[in-house]
Amino acid sequence: MAGLHSQRGQVLVLGMLLAAVLGLAWQRYFATGQVVAAKARMVHGLDAAAYSGALVQARTLNFLSYLNRAQLAHQLAMAHLLTLGSWAHYGGTQARRLAQGNPPAHLIGMLFGARQGKAYLAAAGAVGLDLQARPGGTLAQAFAAHESFVHDYAQDLSRALAQGLPQARLDAIQAVLAAHYPERSPQALQPQVLDDGWPALLRPHPPDAALFRLVRDLAGLYAFLGPRSATAQNAWSVDPRCPWLRHELRRRGGTELDASGRWQSGDTQSFHAVRSNRWVGCYYREYAMGWAWMPAQPGQAIGADHAADAPADFSEQDFWRWVQGSTQWDLLGRQANPLANSYAMQERQQWPSRGLAGYLDVASGAGSQAVAGFVVRLTLPDSAGAPMHARSAAETLFSRPGTRGDGLMESANLFHPYWQARLARPLLPLVGD
Structure with a gap:
């Protein structure tokens, strides 16, 4: 019995030792769990922050795309205004000719039909309309406003957006992290942006051949900017010396973009009467009925036969x-x-213009796979004060929502707002992660 009493309490010692080991293991497991949870929270927050930064990039690129399209729209508006100016001047000069009866409206109607005569008589309502085409007039002021948008406001805004994107992106990243860690001060959250592809994505482009082609193609969609040319002939022979010739009513005009990137527009109409004499035989005697010329540049000549000193009349x-x-x-x-x-x-009206403006677009060679990627790295202390590192990568890419109607592949560009954001995998591991 004495031996049994001497062995009492040995199990308690072993139990205490086992409890101590379990306590140490639990404490280690708890600390590890805290670190894992903190790291997972850190990674999730950093992913959200990086994605938000990529969204800022996508929205900026899409806004730049809309801005480029707005510049095109303003160029087309300038073309329409210049054409309106040409029409206004043309209408005013035709009203003067109608009032002089040179040629008379009834003659035009008799030779070329009631429709032509009625159109000529309608010019009576355009008296003084040519004043609207003068520099400083209502149309010229509207033209200048569009010109200012293209060359001043839009240029400054696109430059500011491109240059300010890195800071705007960082502000978005920090705002997401601050919301994710409300218990930490903003000064304790200092993310680093690495491997930034933004600086190499965009390049300023001068008004190049591609832009000229695009503007001309867009202008071709509007009949108002197209050729305004037609010829009407009377039905009967006029002179036995030249029975094949007929009196003609010629309408000529059009709007176009010249090689300097400036719009020009002109409109004329003349009655060409068949005449003959023994010195020159048959010829056309022109009676100018209306005219307008809105040149692209000061001193620019009209691109057709003309004379600098034509007399006002031939009396x-x-x-x-x-x-x-x-x-x-x-x-x-x-x-x-x-x-x-x-x-x-002689009566040309020239509105000041700086022509097509430069624009921001994707750098040449980027192709359809152009992306603007970056890596965000964050370091925070864990519960024991040891530094924890995490990183996340995101990118902005050009991706059409569907295939083109012509079936062609489209390279990334800043004229279609098809930029999207997504998370990505960092290319290289960072030491300490």
Whole structure:
């Protein structure tokens, strides 16, 4: 019995030792769990922050795309305004001719039909309309406002957006982390942006051939900016010397973008009466009915036959004598309105313009796989004060929501707002992660 009493309490010692070991293991497990939980929280927060930064990039790129499209829209608006200016000047000059009866409206109606005569008579409502086409007029002021948007506001805004993106992106990242860690001060959250692809993504482009082609293609969608040319002929022979010739009513005009990136527009209409004499035979006597010329640049000549010193009327000299002595015109030419062109040159109205503006676009060579990726790294102390590191990567990429109608692949660009954000895998491991 004495031996049994001497062995009592040995199990308690072993139990205490086992409890101590279990306590140490539990404490270690608890500490490890805290670190794992803190690291998981850190990774999740950093993923959300990186994705938010990529969203800021995507929204900026899409806004730049809309801004480029807005510049195109303003260029088309300038073309329409210049065309309106040409029409206004043309209408005003035609109203003056109608009032002078040179030629008379009833003659135009008799030779070319009631519709042409009625159209000529309608010019009576355009008296003084040519004043709207002058520099400083209502149309010219609207043109200048669009010009200022393209060259001043839009240029400054696109530059500011591109240059300010890194800070805007960092602010978004810090805001998400601050919301994720409300117990920490913002000064304790200092994420680092590494491997940043933003600086290499965009490049400023001058007004290049691609932009000219795009603007001209867009202008071609509007009939108002297209050629305004038509020729009407009377039905009967006029002179037995040239029975194949007919009186003609020629309408000429159009709006186009010149090589300097500036719009120009012109409109003329003339009645070409068949005449003949024993010195030159048959010829066309032109009666200018309306004219306008809105050049792209000061001093620019109209791109058709014209004369700098055409007389206001031919009451003191024969038309054909003046043409032969002062010009190189073909008296039987059947294409242009050279006399109306001459008057248009004398009364030309030029609105100041700086032409097409430069624009931001994806750097050449980026192709359809252009992305703007970056890595965000964050270091925070754990519960024991040891540093914890985490990193996340995100990127912005160009991705159409569907295939093009023509089936072609489209390279990344800043004219279609198809930029999206996503998380990505960092290319290289960071030491200490």
